[in-house]
Amino acid sequence: MPVYKRILLKLSGESLMGAQKYGLDTAVLNSYATQIKAVVDSGVQVGIVIGGGNIFRGLSGVKKGFDRVKGDQMGMLATVINSLALQTALEGEGAKAKVLTSIRMEPIGELYSKAKALELMAGGCVVIIAGGTGNPYFTTDTASALRGVEIEAEVLLKGTRVDGVYTADPEKDPTATKFSTITFDEVYDRKLKVMDLTAFTMCKENDLPIVVFDMDTPGNLCKIVDGEPIGTVVKNA
Numbered sequence: 001m002p003v004y005k006r007i008l009l010k011l012s013g014e015s016l017m018g019a020q021k022y023g024l025d026t027a028v029l030n031s032y033a034t035q036i037k038a039v040v041d042s043g044v045q046v047g048i049v050i051g052g053g054n055i056f057r058g059l060s061g062v063k064k065g066f067d068r069v070k071g072d073q074m075g076m077l078a079t080v081i082n083s084l085a086l087q088t089a090l091e092g093e094g095a096k097a098k099v100l101t102s103i104r105m106e107p108i109g110e111l112y113s114k115a116k117a118l119e120l121m122a123g124g125c126v127v128i129i130a131g132g133t134g135n136p137y138f139t140t141d142t143a144s145a146l147r148g149v150e151i152e153a154e155v156l157l158k159g160t161r162v163d164g165v166y167t168a169d170p171e172k173d174p175t176a177t178k179f180s181t182i183t184f185d186e187v188y189d190r191k192l193k194v195m196d197l198t199a200f201t202m203c204k205e206n207d208l209p210i211v212v213f214d215m216d217t218p219g220n221l222c223k224i225v226d227g228e229p230i231g232t233v234v235k236n237a
């Protein structure tokens with residue numbers, strides 16, 4: 001029995017590469033689509049924001065001599081590619097899915113509005129919000145916090161490559177230990193970097209809890225939605 005009526009799911013762009021070094025792995029897309037469909041079938045309304053790190057990030061463009069704004073625009077377009085790929089995978093699973101874009105680009109997707117997103121979700125359609133916030137100098141973590149607050153989601157589920165928030169980056173420090181729950185203030189105090197601070201602040205100020213979890217373990221998403229203690233919950237004290 002789901003404990004949430006509406007969720008905002010943030011999917012990692014980098015995870016969509018699977019074992020590859022770049023681009024999209026259809027096995028990962030299909031696995032995510034199966035899990036998302038199961039959640040929708042249980043009656044939960046689902047909004048999704050996807051990263052673009054498997055294709056392009058503005059900051060890595062800057063290192064190669066790109067203008068930051070153009071680089072970020074390329075990164076936002078990368079999230080549109082990922083969104084269309086996930087929409088295709090969801091439709092292949094028999095789910096209803098629609099891409100709304102933060103930047104006008106019909107006919108690829110209709111322009112995002114809160115009203116449109118709510119109307120689609122109420123009809124059982126997965127709404128994939130593409131193009132980040134539509135503005136440079138932000139990330140899709142911040143876009144997911146913003147859209148999560150806007151669509152009045154009860155939780156932001158950050159599906160990523162690690163299974164929660166640790167005392168240090170677990171990909172660099174094997175002695176790091178995992179939190180089951182942590183407050184936004186403690187994340188600031190310990191300077192933990194699993195999500196960017198703009199995203200954390202948006203969630204803290206609007207009282208939107210975050211669950212950081214490993215999306216690559218099939219079944220995790222359904223378990224969280226059913227209230228099982230998977231990953232790390234970040235919330236106000």
Ligand SMILES: Nc1ncnc2c1ncn2[C@@H]1O[C@H](COP(=O)(O)OP(=O)(O)OP(=O)(O)O)[C@@H](O)[C@H]1O
Pocket residue numbers: 011012013014015050051052053054140141159160161162164165166167168169170171172192193194195
């Ligand atoms: N304290 C920490 N606890 C957990 N993970 C951490 C921590 N500090 C840094 N990380 C790193 O944060 C990463 C996840 O955040 P990040 O936003 O970079 O990835 P993502 O959501 O997978 O990326 P994207 O969507 O941009 O492709 C993990 O891969 C992990 O190595």
Ligand SMILES: O=c1ccn([C@@H]2O[C@H](COP(=O)(O)O)[C@@H](O)[C@H]2O)c(=O)[nH]1
Pocket residue numbers: 013050051052053056057058059071072073074075076077078079131132133134135136137138139140141143
């Ligand atoms: O609101 C936004 C969101 C994203 N960008 C750019 O896109 C890439 C990819 O997003 P990730 O969150 O890193 O996966 C990001 O690096 C930015 O360059 C943006 O400009 N504005």
